[in-house]
Amino acid sequence: MTPGRSVSNLSWSAPVDKNQPPRQGLRPPLDPADLRLPEGMRFSCHQSGRCCEDFWEIPLDGASFERLKSLPLETISPRFAELAGYTEPACGRKGALGLRRVEGRCVFLDPDRRCLIHSRFGPAAKPQACLDFPFRYVCTPRGVFVGLSLVCPSVRAGRGRPLEEQRAEIAANFARSLSVSTVPERVELSPGLDLEFEIYEQVEECLYRLLELETLSLDDRLGAGYVFLQLLDRAVRELGAEGEASAQTSRLIEVFRADEFRRVTTIARKARGSARVHRALLGLLITYRSAFGERRRGRLGQAGYLLYQYFRGLGGLGSLAMVPIRGRVAFRRLRGVRAEWSRPDFVEQIGLFCRHSIFRKDLVLSGSVLKGYGFLLVFVALIRWYALAYAASRGRGMVGDEDLGSAIEAIEKYYCFHTDFMRLFEDYPLLSWMVDQVLAKPAFAPTMLRPKGP
Ligand code: SF4
Numbered sequence: 001m002t003p004g005r006s007v008s009n010l011s012w013s014a015p016v017d018k019n020q021p022p023r024q025g026l027r028p029p030l031d032p033a034d035l036r037l038p039e040g041m042r043f044s045c046h047q048s049g050r051c052c053e054d055f056w057e058i059p060l061d062g063a064s065f066e067r068l069k070s071l072p073l074e075t076i077s078p079r080f081a082e083l084a085g086y087t088e089p090a091c092g093r094k095g096a097l098g099l100r101r102v103e104g105r106c107v108f109l110d111p112d113r114r115c116l117i118h119s120r121f122g123p124a125a126k127p128q129a130c131l132d133f134p135f136r137y138v139c140t141p142r143g144v145f146v147g148l149s150l151v152c153p154s155v156r157a158g159r160g161r162p163l164e165e166q167r168a169e170i171a172a173n174f175a176r177s178l179s180v181s182t183v184p185e186r187v188e189l190s191p192g193l194d195l196e197f198e199i200y201e202q203v204e205e206c207l208y209r210l211l212e213l214e215t216l217s218l219d220d221r222l223g224a225g226y227v228f229l230q231l232l233d234r235a236v237r238e239l240g241a242e243g244e245a246s247a248q249t250s251r252l253i254e255v256f257r258a259d260e261f262r263r264v265t266t267i268a269r270k271a272r273g274s275a276r277v278h279r280a281l282l283g284l285l286i287t288y289r290s291a292f293g294e295r296r297r298g299r300l301g302q303a304g305y306l307l308y309q310y311f312r313g314l315g316g317l318g319s320l321a322m323v324p325i326r327g328r329v330a331f332r333r334l335r336g337v338r339a340e341w342s343r344p345d346f347v348e349q350i351g352l353f354c355r356h357s358i359f360r361k362d363l364v365l366s367g368s369v370l371k372g373y374g375f376l377l378v379f380v381a382l383i384r385w386y387a388l389a390y391a392a393s394r395g396r397g398m399v400g401d402e403d404l405g406s407a408i409e410a411i412e413k414y415y416c417f418h419t420d421f422m423r424l425f426e427d428y429p430l431l432s433w434m435v436d437q438v439l440a441k442p443a444f445a446p447t448m449l450r451p452k453g454p
Pocket of ligand 1: 051052058099106107108109110114115116117118126127130
């Protein structure tokens with residue numbers, strides 16, 4: 001995997017399972033009852049246009065391409081009479097096509113943010129990637145989980161029809177979807193320690209339970225989740241019965257439950273983090289994300305640049321390029337913006353991001369559960385930094401709703417749901433080692449969560 005290719009390869013569809021047929025109509029129909037829907041979530045398209053613009057690729061699969069070619073697109077505009085008028089080569093995939101973008105917007109998006117294909121020929125005429133949005137299907141031994149992209153403002157705000165009412169439509173779309181992943185048969189709690197999926201579900205249930213502890217702040221709830229995973233992992237390893245990790249995990253979970261997670265929450269509340277490491281690590285990740293979409297530096301030059309930024313971050317010096325925000329953002333400007341992170345609606349938005357990431361199996365799909373949860377905490381910290389940066393770029397001294405919404409959208413798009421960015425660390429052993437060292441520290445969670453800004 002080359003950094004340049006992967007970092008720029010943002011697309012509507014989540015990373016696609018190579019074992020799934022790429023063409024439409026080849027997946028067996030799904031019984032709607034086998035869908036696992038996220039409780040209480042809603043979605044209807046309110047034409048925000050957020051999924052049709054902002055530089056990401058809109059892939060065209062073969063069937064969608066044929067469908068588009070069969071439509072009288074020239075009746076919309078003479079420029080659509082030619083293929084080049086509405087397609088462009090897809091990034092990094094030889095011979096593949098995507099929808100053409102002009103100034104970062106799909107050519108079919110009209111000035112009122114309406115899709116011209118939808119309004120002229122009906123919703124079913126749209127490319128499959130458009131029909132998939134905002135859904136991603138995750139196949140597991142316990143049914144197909146339906147995750148949603150929090151890039152969509154309607155999903156974030158819970159506007160639209162309840163998903164439960166759309167069960168049959170969502171199941172029908174599964175058969176031809178381009179956005180399908182499959183969890184591995186055994187789930188890694190940490191490298192080399194794997195569990196049956198049913199046991200992993202017990203781990204997940206504990207994480208939800210900790211996230212609901214209203215007597216704690218959101219940060220302490222999230223920190224308690226990390227302490228729980230670390231203690232569980234350590235205890236299973238110490239018991240060390242070869243091949244019995246699932247049974248040991250299940251027994252240990254009962255012990256945590258019987259204690260009502262008191263030990264875990266006590267440790268989480270007492271833990272203290274480091275503001276300097278917080279700054280350095282997040283500054284490094286942001287630099288990594290922004291710089292590695294380009295091919296300006298060689299591998300050695302990139303490593304040197306990252307180390308330079310790491311030490312600048314430690315001292316809170318200089319500025320950062322934070323895609324997709326235009327221009328560089330100085331640490332000084334970020335520190336000049338205030339935020340009330342304990343505001344109930346902010347807690348709700350960030351809590352939704354965390355709960356839904358767990359539901360849609362992000363922890364499992366990003367490698368081991370412990371690492372996946374560590375990255376979840378990193379994403380929460382990044383959301384806060386981005387919210388500060390959006391507020392600064394809009395000339396505000398205080399983070400508002402719009403800034404937090406934009407921040408969640410940016411993290412989903414550029415770090416999390418729509419990119420396999422975090423997997424790029426595998427290409428850089430030194431960076432990967434540094435991240436693993438930080439993740440293994442007991443102070444990792446408070447280091448990510450307590451210092452709430454740069
Ligand atoms: S074809 Fe329509 S729905 Fe798809 S990206 Fe373009 S404007 Fe959006």
